[in-house]
Every structure is written in C-alpha cells, then in structure tokens.
Amino acid sequence: MGAALAGSGCVVPFVVPPLRSSASAGAAAGQLERPEPGAMASDRAGPITEIRGAIHPLQLTDRQGARRWDFGAGWLFQTATESTLDLERHGPFLEIGYRLWRRPMTDRSSLRLSMHAGAELLLAETDRGAVAGGGANMGFTLEAVTWASGPIEENSDDGVVVGGAAGESSVGLVASSGFRNVDGTSYFCMTLGVSLRSPGLAGIALIIPDRI
Numbered sequence: 001m002g003a004a005l006a007g008s009g010c011v012v013p014f015v016v017p018p019l020r021s022s023a024s025a026g027a028a029a030g031q032l033e034r035p036e037p038g039a040m041a042s043d044r045a046g047p048i049t050e051i052r053g054a055i056h057p058l059q060l061t062d063r064q065g066a067r068r069w070d071f072g073a074g075w076l077f078q079t080a081t082e083s084t085l086d087l088e089r090h091g092p093f094l095e096i097g098y099r100l101w102r103r104p105m106t107d108r109s110s111l112r113l114s115m116h117a118g119a120e121l122l123l124a125e126t127d128r129g130a131v132a133g134g135g136a137n138m139g140f141t142l143e144a145v146t147w148a149s150g151p152i153e154e155n156s157d158d159g160v161v162v163g164g165a166a167g168e169s170s171v172g173l174v175a176s177s178g179f180r181n182v183d184g185t186s187y188f189c190m191t192l193g194v195s196l197r198s199p200g201l202a203g204i205a206l207i208i209p210d211r212i
Contacts, residue, residue: 163203
C-alpha cells in the first residue's frame with residue numbers, strides 16, 4: 001500500500017529543528033548616524049524594533065525544563081521605527097543562556113527565569129555594498145515552559161502529513177540590552193518583547209497532485 005501511495009504522489013521528508021524566536025521594541029542611544037567626512041559625530045536617541053530566530057538544540061534534552069544551560073545560533077533583524085534614522089541591520093548571532101530560577105507547575109511544565117548573553121555579526125546595506133560590524137547583548141527571559149511530544153497526522157484533499165514532535169514549547173517576556181558598532185554608528189540599545197519556543201518536528205508529507 002505504501003508503494004502505491006508513493007507512486008500516486010510525491011513523498012517529501014521534512015525536519016524542523018527546535019526554535020526560539022522573539023519580537024521586541026525599545027530604544028537606541030548614541031551615534032546613530034554615520035557622520036559626513038570631516039564632521040563631528042553627534043549623539044541622539046531613537047526607537048527600534050528587533051526580530052530574532054535561532055536554533056536551540058538543547059530544547060530536545062529535558063522533559064522537566066530543569067536544565068541549567070541553553071545555547072542557540074540564529075539570525076536577527078533590526079530596524080528603526082523613526083523614518084529619519086537608517087538603522088537597518090541584520091546578521092548571525094550566537095547566544096548562551098543560564099537558568100537562574102525555576103518553579104515546577106506540573107510534571108511537564110515550569111516557570112523559568114534565565115539570563116542570556118551573546119555576540120553578533122551585523123551587516124548594514126549601503127550604497128557601498130554590505131558593511132560588516134559587530135555587537136554584544138545580554139538580558140533576561142521569564143517564560144512558561146511545557147514539554148511537547150507526540151505524533152503528527154494531517155489528512156486533506158492535497159495529501160497526508162505524518163510525523164512526530166518533541167521538545168520545549170514556551171511563551172515568555174524577554175528584556176535585553178546591548179552595544180553595536182556598524183558602519184560608523186556606535187550605540188547602546190534596550191528592548192522589551194515576547195519570546196516563543198517551539199519543539200522539533202520530523203516526518204514525511206505525501207503530496208497528491210490534483211486530478212484532472
């Protein structure tokens with residue numbers, strides 16, 4: 001039967017790693033604009049928004065959420081919400097986290113406070129091409145964590161998806177501060193936002209072509 005199904009459609013395996021993402025808003029202060037040649041640099045402040053997404057493999061390792069350490073690698077996007085500022089930055093980052101406090105709620109869920117610190121390689125898109133710079137950040141996350149696991153099965157007219165999920169799922173608040181130096185700009189930033197974790201997924205999708 002499996003061979004017959006495979007012959008009637010396209011079988012696509014998929015793997016989604018355990019992820020952590022966040023969306024934050026805050027402010028940046030310092031030298032937010034690249035000075036013109038021969039001009040004096042001036043400081044100012046302005047609002048920013050930031051989106052992060054990272055793979056966190058250790059989310060697969062602990063059903064009780066009691067692990068001390070966390071590690072992630074991902075990509076961030078930063079932009080200014082004030083039209084007169086050009087603070088669009090993006091690039092990869094690495095972060096490490098450490099649990100400071102935990103209160104169990106059930107055998108599979110807990111409330112957890114962690115601190116994190118990381119390093120960033122940031123790119124600014126300019127008329128001279130992409131200009132690289134760097135940054136560092138640290139912060140705290142308070143989150144409600146649940147261990148999620150189980151089978152996945154979805155049937156529709158377009159096909160079938162079967163697989164499984166395992167890992168941490170969470171929602172929380174994240175507060176961060178950092179320093180960035182890119183393309184003649186040098187500034188501190190502080191943000192507050194929402195953090196989400198999702199478990200890892202793996203399986204196969206059978207896509208059945210439309211019948212004519």
